[in-house]
Each structure stands twice: as structure tokens, then as C-alpha cells.
Amino acid sequence: MSERSEMSESKLFNPRLNRRQFLGALLAGSAVLATGGLLSPRLTRAAEVAKGPFSLPPLPYAENALDPYISAQTIGFHYGKHHQGYVNKLNELVAGTPLAEQSLEAVIQASAGKADQVAIFNNAAQVWNHTFYWNSLRPKGGGKPDAALAALIDRSFGSHDAFKAEFAKAATGQFGSGWAWLVKEGDRLIVTRTGNADTPIAHGQKPLLTVDVWEHAYYLDYQNRRADYVNALLDNLLNWDFAARNLAG
Ligand code: MN
DSSP, X not given: OOHHHHHHHHHHHOTTOOHHHHHHHHXXXXXXXXXXXXXXXXXXXXXXXXXXXXXXXXXXXXXXXXXTTSOHHHHHHIIIIIIHHHHHHHHHHHTTXXXXXXXXXXXXXXHTTXXXXXXXXXXXXXHHHHHHHHHHBOTTOOSOOOHHHHHHHHHXXXXXXXXXXXXXXXXXXXXXXXXXXXXXXXXXXXXXXXXXXXXXXXXXXXXEEEXXXXXXXXXXXXXXXXXXXXXXHHHHTBOHHHHHHHHHO
């Protein structure tokens, strides 16, 4: 939420409040809400605006666009409940702190490795990772990348099939929840994996693609068959145009 739109909302709420007073009024409104008190419809609307600076990016395709490899039901829960849930929790955690003024990437960098900011890191990284995941997939994806990226994959892994095998091994070998990634490190590509919310951008790596291997990503469609899910994505959904843009960017 930009400051400008927040301020214009504040004018609707009360034209004489400055930003600090406005935020104070919102906190008071939140307190009333928390205690189950009555709120006017106008205050409720302003309080919703103040939930935080981070929002759920639009899904880059329809919820049923990845069917049959990922069902609309899975995407409905994964995007609509899990991803949205991380956004909501992050906004709660940074409310009223300097982090509320930062970019999502800056919040991830600032909170990485800090024992007192684990929840902020986890939720911020999960927001970022999921947005990256949705963009790592597309309908009628899979196949092979453009010539430049294909050459780099050949140089890094030996062949496209060798890359796929290494990626599938990383994705299925991640114990518990986490992510498999294709990242650029130095002048070559490597496959890596992270546990839980961890993300390559906290480790100085440049990710090109990811696959979510938390059970919520595949359990409705594949139950315990994580390898089937990973291979279906490698063969049919990976968005190599997104990877090429990340490589160039
Ligand atoms: Mn997920």
C-alpha cells in the first residue's frame, strides 16, 4: 500500500488527521476490533487499508490453467489460503515497525539469520518464494529453454536430461518441507534446495526457477507421490521464459 493511497484513505476517514494521528487512530480501531467492540463501517474500511504494506500479487494465470498437473483445487488453497496467509501474517508482524516501509526483498535481507526475527523472515520469504513459484510455472510449459540458456544448462550439468535428473533428485530428496531451485552462482548454474521458508536470495544466489515441495503443493493431487508431482512440472509446466528473464535481469 503506497503512502499516497493511505493518505487519501485517511482523508476520507478524517481530513484533519496527519499520518501519525491516522496510524494512532487505526491502532485504536484495531484494539476495539480485538476486544470485539463496535466499529463504524468507515473505521472498518480504514483499518483494513492499514493491515500492511504487502499484498498478494495476482496469480499469473487462471486457477485451473495448470490442470491436470496441478488442480484448481490445489491452487485455490495454495494461493488463496497459504500464500495469502503468509502475506497477512507478515503484515501483522511488521505493523508499526520500520520494516513496514521496506521492500519485501529488503525485509528478507534484514531479518535473515536474526534469532529475534525468525517469524518475520519465514513469512516474508514465503511470500517471495510463492510469487516466484507461480511465475516459475505456466500452462504448456516444460520443454527446453532458449538457445542461450540451453547452452548454459549443457555447460553446467552436461545435458538437459542431466539437469532434470539433478533437479528431481534435489526436489524429492529435500527432507520435509522446502523448495528446489535452479540458481546462478558465479558463471554457472546449480541445483540447490532450501528447507522450510529459506530462500536463495538470502544467500547471495540468483534464482531462475523453483518448485515448492511442501506437501500442501501436491498432496491433494498426488498424495505422497512427490516425485510424480516434480516430474510432471519438469515435463509440462516449467516456465523457461521466466528463467531466461531472470538470467538476463
Ligand atoms: Mn507452498
